[in-house]
Amino acid sequence: xxxxxxxxxxxxxxxxxxxxxxxxxxxxxxxxxxxxxxxxxxxxxxxxxxxxxxxxxxxxxxxxxxxxxxxxxxxxxxxxxxxxxxxxxxxxxxxxxxxxxxxxxxxxxxxxxxxxxxxxxxxxxxxxxxxxxxxxxxxxxxxxxxxxxxxxxxxxxxxxxxxxxxxxxxxxxxxxxxxxxxxxxxxxxxxxxxxxxxxxxxxxxxxxxxxxxxxxxxxxxxxxxxxxxxxxxxxxxxxxxxxxxxxxxxxxxxxxxxxxxxxxxxxxxxxxxxxxxxxxxxxxxxxxxxxxxxxxxxxxxxxxxxxxxxxxxxxxxxxxxxxxxxxxxxxxxxxxxxxxxxxxxxxxxxxxxxxxxxxxxxxxxxxxxxxxxxxxxxxxxxxxxxxxxxxxxxxxxxxxxxxxxxxxxxxxxxxxxxxxxxxxxxxxxxxxxxxxxxxxxxxxxxxxxxxxxxxxxxxxxxxxxxxxxxxxxxxxxxxxxxxxxxxxx
Amino acid sequence: xxxxxxxxxxxxxxxxxxxxxxxxxxxxxxxxxxxxxxxxxxxxxxxxxxxxxxxxxxxxxxxxxxxxxxxxxxxxxxxxxxxxxxxxxxxxxxxx
Numbered sequence: 001x002x003x004x005x006x007x008x009x010x011x012x013x014x015x016x017x018x019x020x021x022x023x024x025x026x027x028x029x030x031x032x033x034x035x036x037x038x039x040x041x042x043x044x045x046x047x048x049x050x051x052x053x054x055x056x057x058x059x060x061x062x063x064x065x066x067x068x069x070x071x072x073x074x075x076x077x078x079x080x081x082x083x084x085x086x087x088x089x090x091x092x093x094x095x096x097x098x099x100x101x102x103x104x105x106x107x108x109x110x111x112x113x114x115x116x117x118x119x120x121x122x123x124x125x126x127x128x129x130x131x132x133x134x135x136x137x138x139x140x141x142x143x144x145x146x147x148x149x150x151x152x153x154x155x156x157x158x159x160x161x162x163x164x165x166x167x168x169x170x171x172x173x174x175x176x177x178x179x180x181x182x183x184x185x186x187x188x189x190x191x192x193x194x195x196x197x198x199x200x201x202x203x204x205x206x207x208x209x210x211x212x213x214x215x216x217x218x219x220x221x222x223x224x225x226x227x228x229x230x231x232x233x234x235x236x237x238x239x240x241x242x243x244x245x246x247x248x249x250x251x252x253x254x255x256x257x258x259x260x261x262x263x264x265x266x267x268x269x270x271x272x273x274x275x276x277x278x279x280x281x282x283x284x285x286x287x288x289x290x291x292x293x294x295x296x297x298x299x300x301x302x303x304x305x306x307x308x309x310x311x312x313x314x315x316x317x318x319x320x321x322x323x324x325x326x327x328x329x330x331x332x333x334x335x336x337x338x339x340x341x342x343x344x345x346x347x348x349x350x351x352x353x354x355x356x357x358x359x360x361x362x363x364x365x366x367x368x369x370x371x372x373x374x375x376x377x378x379x380x381x382x383x384x385x386x387x388x389x390x391x392x393x394x395x396x397x398x399x400x401x402x403x404x405x406x407x408x409x410x411x412x413x414x415x416x417x418x419x420x421x422x423x424x425x426x427x428x429x430x431x432x433x434x435x436x437x438x439x440x441x442x443x444x445x446x447x448x449x450x451x452x453x454x455x456x457x458x459x460x461x462x463x464x465x466x467x468x469x470x471x472x473x474x475x476x477x478x479x480x481x482x483x484x485x486x487x488x489x
Numbered sequence: 490x491x492x493x494x495x496x497x498x499x500x501x502x503x504x505x506x507x508x509x510x511x512x513x514x515x516x517x518x519x520x521x522x523x524x525x526x527x528x529x530x531x532x533x534x535x536x537x538x539x540x541x542x543x544x545x546x547x548x549x550x551x552x553x554x555x556x557x558x559x560x561x562x563x564x565x566x567x568x569x570x571x572x573x574x575x576x577x578x579x580x581x582x583x584x585x
Binding site: 312 | 539561571
């Protein structure tokens with residue numbers, strides 16, 4: 001039974017739980033056993049909260065027996081990136097500087113999952129402070145791609161995507177600052193959604209770049225992704241950038257198909273620098289949309305080529321400010337020192353890995369006296385231009401479509417020596433963060449030679465996640481599911 | 490190219506103690522990144538307003554009422570502190 005439970009998608013499991021064909025205890029036991037059997041190879045989890053999960057499952061079963069399920073997620077085993085605070089459960093953001101840190105409260109999204117009755121299996125591996133595109137910057141060891149254990153799962157939410165591909169959980173949460181949900185989703189052959197900035201509360205999310213960070217769901221199907229978004233989206237007064245706009249019903253129009261949809265194809269995104277096999281699958285997906293009755297419209301995002309440059313000023317600038325809090329005073333590591341300044345310097349020297357140090361340095365430089373106008377302010381203006389490109393495109397189309405990443409999953413170690421090459425992995429995803437727009441990654445087949453998943457990216461109008469999900473669902477239905485990943489038996 | 494002296498100055502501003510090996514590594518890597526971002530200089534941004542808020546004005550939530558609400562109790566706020574004294578965070582001597 002347990003193997004077949006693992007093959008159910010989230011919505012099917014939810015239905016089976018509602019019908020009491022399966023208990024949450026059985027599903028949770030199956031997931032914990034699967035994690036035990038596979039995570040030595042995959043490394044998706046930084047910690048597993050088995051006892052808490054079993055207790056939550058028992059409570060969910062008791063509610064189901066009374067006919068009092070709290071939501072479609074009641075009793076469903078999920079897991080969250082280690083960037084979300086969990087009360088009393090170690091939360092590190094993949095950094096040594098927070099080793100052993102026990103948060104005093106839950107992140108808003110964790111609160112919402114618990115209130116929905118979800119069972120939390122543990123905390124997922126990630127690049128340190130969400131800085132990276134391969135999960136190799138985790139201070140606790142890399143995570144591996146279940147499609148090929150020699151390759152990265154992408155990052156920074158690598159564990160969130162790998163856990164799904166390895167059938168260790170039915171849904172996960174990640175965060176996306178420059179592509180950190182969408183790129184790993186593409187690399188691992190799952191669905192990932194970065195909501196509009198402000199759609200999901202950042203309260204209790206360890207901050208990296210506050211004007212770009214956005215939590216969002218990953219799951220094996222589009223409908224599962226919609227269910228998870230429904231549970232976590234909405235206003236939270238503890239996050240001043242959380243929008244008060246009403247939340248759409250993401251499942252209501254999900255099966256609406258692609259007929260009549262106007263899909264903008266940015267000239268610049270298929271212009272070169274793209275792996276040929278990735279391009280084949282992206283163009284094939286676009287043709288499928290046409291066959292389903294959608295219209296392809298050529299659009300132009302002329303400033304998207306400046307996205308990486310603007311991002312690598314804005315994000316490090318914000319990071320250098322956000323990471324100033326790790327100073328050995330209130331939480332986390334404190335290095336022994338004679339004076340205060342030495343304590344700050346030694347604590348940060350020992351606690352941070354190379355990538356946070358690099359970005360703190362870059363951000364400090366960009367914000368320092370004499371450089372602010374030339375770097376940070378100019379980047380903020382370019383950000384306006386990137387957003388205007390999209391506003392213009394959306395006068396002629398409903399969604400913009402293109403690749404998620406220029407390649408399929410790359411090998412562990414391939415880019416670690418050259419940070420700039422690693423940054424370029426985000427070339428197609430970063431503009432949605434700069435423009436504060438929702439972006440989704442949906443599998444569009446396997447690379448013709450390498451046999452690894454390729455993701456199609458869909459970017460939508462502000463707060464129009466419903467259209468992204470509907471469009472992604474149409475493609476998913478048309479092309480059918482991917483085969484199971486071969487890397488883990 | 491950033492000089493080692495500049496790298497040290499930035500590290501001091503950021504309260505980061507770097508090893509000599511890190512100073513050399515970062516001087517090279519940060520210079521490469523700064524060279525890359527220089528392409529922004531090619532853009533004419535005159536008359537363009539900086540995007541200072543990610544949330545459009547119309548989407549921003551209303552301010553909540555300005556009333557006192559309970560915060561985290563001191564004991565819980567201090568629970569993760571490396572060192573504490575009573576209800577305070579304890580740090581090394583500040584004034585020599």
